[in-house]
Amino acid sequence: xxxxxxxxxxxxxxxxxxxxxxxxxxNARTSKIRFLELRDGSGFVQCVxxxxxxxxxxxxxxxxLTQESAITLTGLVxxxxxTGAPELLVKSLTLVGDSVDYPITxxxxxxxxxxxxxxxxxxxxxxxxxxxxxxxxxxxxxDFFDEDGFTLLDAPILTPSACEGTSTLFSTQYFDEGxxxxxxSGQLYQEPGLAAFGKTYCFGxxxxxxxxxxxxxLTEFWMVEPEVAFAHLxxxxxxxxxxxxxMVQRVLEGRQEELAILERDLAPLETTLAVxxxxxxxxxxVAKLHELGSDINWGExxxxxxxxxxxxxxxxxxxxxxxxxxxxxxxxxPDPLDxxxxxxxxxxxxxxxxxxxGGGERASSLQYLLDQIEHEKLDRKxxxxxxxxxxxxxxxxxxxxxxxxxAVAWICKLPHVRETAPYPRMMGTxxx
RNA sequence: UCCGGAGUAGCUCAGUGGUAGAGCAAUCGGCUGUUAACCGAUUGGUCGGGGGUUCAAGCCCCUCCUCCGGAGCCA
Numbered sequence: 001x002x003x004x005x006x007x008x009x010x011x012x013x014x015x016x017x018x019x020x021x022x023x024x025x026x027n028a029r030t031s032k033i034r035f036l037e038l039r040d041g042s043g044f045v046q047c048v049x050x051x052x053x054x055x056x057x058x059x060x061x062x063x064x065l066t067q068e069s070a071i072t073l074t075g076l077v078x079x080x081x082x083t084g085a086p087e088l089l090v091k092s093l094t095l096v097g098d099s100v101d102y103p104i105t106x107x108x109x110x111x112x113x114x115x116x117x118x119x120x121x122x123x124x125x126x127x128x129x130x131x132x133x134x135x136x137x138x139x140x141x142x143d144f145f146d147e148d149g150f151t152l153l154d155a156p157i158l159t160p161s162a163c164e165g166t167s168t169l170f171s172t173q174y175f176d177e178g179x180x181x182x183x184x185s186g187q188l189y190q191e192p193g194l195a196a197f198g199k200t201y202c203f204g205x206x207x208x209x210x211x212x213x214x215x216x217x218l219t220e221f222w223m224v225e226p227e228v229a230f231a232h233l234x235x236x237x238x239x240x241x242x243x244x245x246x247m248v249q250r251v252l253e254g255r256q257e258e259l260a261i262l263e264r265d266l267a268p269l270e271t272t273l274a275v276x277x278x279x280x281x282x283x284x285x286v287a288k289l290h291e292l293g294s295d296i297n298w299g300e301x302x303x304x305x306x307x308x309x310x311x312x313x314x315x316x317x318x319x320x321x322x323x324x325x326x327x328x329x330x331x332x333x334p335d336p337l338d339x340x341x342x343x344x345x346x347x348x349x350x351x352x353x354x355x356x357x358g359g360g361e362r363a364s365s366l367q368y369l370l371d372q373i374e375h376e377k378l379d380r381k382x383x384x385x386x387x388x389x390x391x392x393x394x395x396x397x398x399x400x401x402x403x404x405x406x407a408v409a410w411i412c413k414l415p416h417v418r419e420t421a422p423y424p425r426m427m428g429t430x431x432x
Numbered sequence: 433u434c435c436g437g438a439g440u441a442g443c444u445c446a447g448u449g450g451u452a453g454a455g456c457a458a459u460c461g462g463c464u465g466u467u468a469a470c471c472g473a474u475u476g477g478u479c480g481g482g483g484g485u486u487c488a489a490g491c492c493c494c495u496c497c498u499c500c501g502g503a504g505c506c507a
Contacts, residue, residue, distance in 0.1 A: 027467085027468075027469095029465095029466050029467070029469050029470090030463095030466090030469095031462090031463050031464065031465080031466065031469085031470085032463065032465095033464050033465060033466070034466095035465075035466050035467075035469085037467080046466085046467075048465075048466090050464070050465090051464085052464090066457095066458085067457085080465090081465070082465075083467095100458085101442070101457075101458065102457085103442065103443075103457090104443085105442085105443060105444090105456060105457045105458095105468090106456075106457085106468040107443070107444060107455075107456045107457080107468065108443080108444050108445095108456090108468090109443060109444070110443085110444070110499090110500085111499090111500075112498090112499050112500070113442095113443065113444090115499095168505090184506095185507090206507080208505085208506070208507085210504095210505055210506070211433070211504095211505090212503090212504075212505060212506075213500090213501085213502080213503095214501090214502075214503080214504095214505090214506095215501090215502095216506085216507080217505085217506070217507090218507095221507065222507095223507060301506090303503085303504080304502085304504090305503095346507095354506095354507090355506075355507060356507070357507075358506080358507060401507060402507070403506090403507030404507085405507080406507055407507090428498090428499085
């Protein structure tokens, strides 16, 4: 066999040529003509095996192939007589690895079963599409910041204390230093980088040990956290909006096949690119919620229902800013015009996907932070290094965190974030 | 942690007190253009665990376990 080995994605360039494909049998429909649906990771193609064209042993083998058998096959690339899509007219076929009783059949399955078989579920067309979009979004995030002059400053995953002091943390014994905690945010470690690099970001896994079981929570998720020196609240909203549009644009340009597999309605994504994001202060949002029938009180954080009610009334992403200080992190800069408020901004995604970005301006006054640490009953000695930033050339600065999985869920319009990670970690899900 | 729902064949489910069923998968056979192909046959079950009521329990009661959805919390 001297036919060139090609990937399925390149088949349109090989029409009329004899090539070799390598992959797995997604599905086999056998009549006198055997139709093998092949997957090789780069795409999907139908291979046609008839007695008149194929070698006799190959033809016989094609009739016995089970779901997920690994094969190589050689044949002529031709256009499908009905659809015009490339297909392979098989000449010869070799079994590389057989497959007996593959658990995920072509019919429906429940999520519990699929999650237990996540390592196999990855092979399905839908998961392939989602995880390739995740890949594209992760790449877009890196490209966006790299092209914008940011320096990647990796934050540690093992940390000595809570960054925000509120959420539950996973802990582990760290030699004789006591307990270490898995990081729930890299932000505090970005701030010292500003005086060295001006603009930094970290992008990696973060951990929350919250016992939350909802469609938008994982215990392990990826977050990108940019931080910018001399930046204010307004800069956060401008940067977050540019990033969001860049990510959406990359997917619309490069992942059309995957969006089609997911049957994603493209109109809301195209709207996101075309419009300026809406903005409301927290106080305005509460007033709007009252109009829409919510009984939220000023000073309370939005509940899930509130976010849904609010976003159902919007046709585009919404920035909510100037939150009450009481439910925001200790390091947020207070509003100089109203000390009850903090200079924070959250971006709510449309179509019910909720908070995708959370961020704001950081407190730059040493005394203010000392008061906050005392007020929140945090241990000052855990934060001495962080406080140093306010002693040696303190400047206004701001940043945000964007959750990758929530962005993937929104852009793919998925019912649950568990499909956005290759191996999602949730309360009650640790394997595979 | 709280509220609601569900555990029956490998998978998805039907079966509400009287001898355990279907579709898919698997196995065998048929079909020359199929697209979750189709047609016929075969194989496959301690009905989540434990206890109770009853002549009789998949079905009713108690309890435990697991999973799903939602709340709180958050990206």
